[in-house]
Amino acid sequence: MKITKSFERALWVFHVNTGSCNGCDIEIIDALTPRHDVERFGIRLVGTPRHADVLLITGPVTKQMEEPLKRIYAQTPDPKAVIVVGSCGITGGVFYESYNLVGPVNEVLPKDAYIVYVPGCPPRPEAIIHGVMKAWMVLESLEGKKL
Amino acid sequence: MFGTLETGYGYWSPIIWVITIIVIGIIIYIIWWLGEPTYKKGTEQTKPFLAGMPELSKEAVTVRADNVYWGFKEALKHYYRPMINSHSGVINDYICWFVVVLAIVFIIIWGML
Numbered sequence: 001m002k003i004t005k006s007f008e009r010a011l012w013v014f015h016v017n018t019g020s021c022n023g024c025d026i027e028i029i030d031a032l033t034p035r036h037d038v039e040r041f042g043i044r045l046v047g048t049p050r051h052a053d054v055l056l057i058t059g060p061v062t063k064q065m066e067e068p069l070k071r072i073y074a075q076t077p078d079p080k081a082v083i084v085v086g087s088c089g090i091t092g093g094v095f096y097e098s099y100n101l102v103g104p105v106n107e108v109l110p111k112d113a114y115i116v117y118v119p120g121c122p123p124r125p126e127a128i129i130h131g132v133m134k135a136w137m138v139l140e141s142l143e144g145k146k147l
Numbered sequence: 148m149f150g151t152l153e154t155g156y157g158y159w160s161p162i163i164w165v166i167t168i169i170v171i172g173i174i175i176y177i178i179w180w181l182g183e184p185t186y187k188k189g190t191e192q193t194k195p196f197l198a199g200m201p202e203l204s205k206e207a208v209t210v211r212a213d214n215v216y217w218g219f220k221e222a223l224k225h226y227y228r229p230m231i232n233s234h235s236g237v238i239n240d241y242i243c244w245f246v247v248v249l250a251i252v253f254i255i256i257w258g259m260l
Binding site for chain 1: 183185186187190191192194196198199200201
């Protein structure tokens with residue numbers, strides 16, 4: 001496989017909480033702590049989607065977070081990938097059919113969004129790191145297509 | 148015209164300034180050239196990130212001169228409220244007020260005579 005340009009730089013991730021119970025968020029922090037330390041691979045969290053390659057989304061999408069999530073996705077530069085961490089963002093999880101939910105993440109984002117799912121309640125840090133690597137592969141393929 | 152001016156305390160040379168400006172311009176161009184070129188102009192990608200919230204108009208987020216008088220207006224609101232309500236902007240109302248006040252004045256004057 002030809003090494004593309006994005007391998008030359010770090011993978012920057014923007015974390016969005018769309019209504020999570022914070023269980024998945026704690027596991028994401030765990031992936032950043034010295035035990036796992038994903039920053040040694042060049043993976044780091046950034047403070048704005050305008051600097052991000054990947055959106056890391058936790059939780060089901062509440063009515064309050066529907067428009068901000070759409071806007072944040074639109075503000076992320078192309079090519080971009082999305083990682084949905086936890087069962088809630090995939091199916092609604094324990095909040096399934098709650099009155100204040102819009103739905104899982106894939107029903108809110110555009111249909112052409114590239115989404116990597118990391119199931120679990122919450123998923124282990126190793127699973128989150130695996131999901132980030134999958135998203136990195138998605139970005140590599142998009143980089144190759146020059147989207 | 149382009150020579151070095153000795154002031155006694157230092158010197159002034161327009162050539163050095165021109166060279167400095169050119170060097171600064173080159174540095175600015177290099178920084179711009181290294182920037183992310185894939186942003187799509189005219190989309191959300193070039194708008195400021197405000198935690199996902201929409202960007203409000205400048206009028207909605209700035210302190211107006213009118214806000215300086217908030218305490219004054221709050222203290223005199225019982226006076227201002229009927230005054231504002233009576234100013235409907237309809238000329239017929241104002242003529243009506245004029246006729247009523249004029250009639251009262253005439254009645255008072257007639258009573259004094």
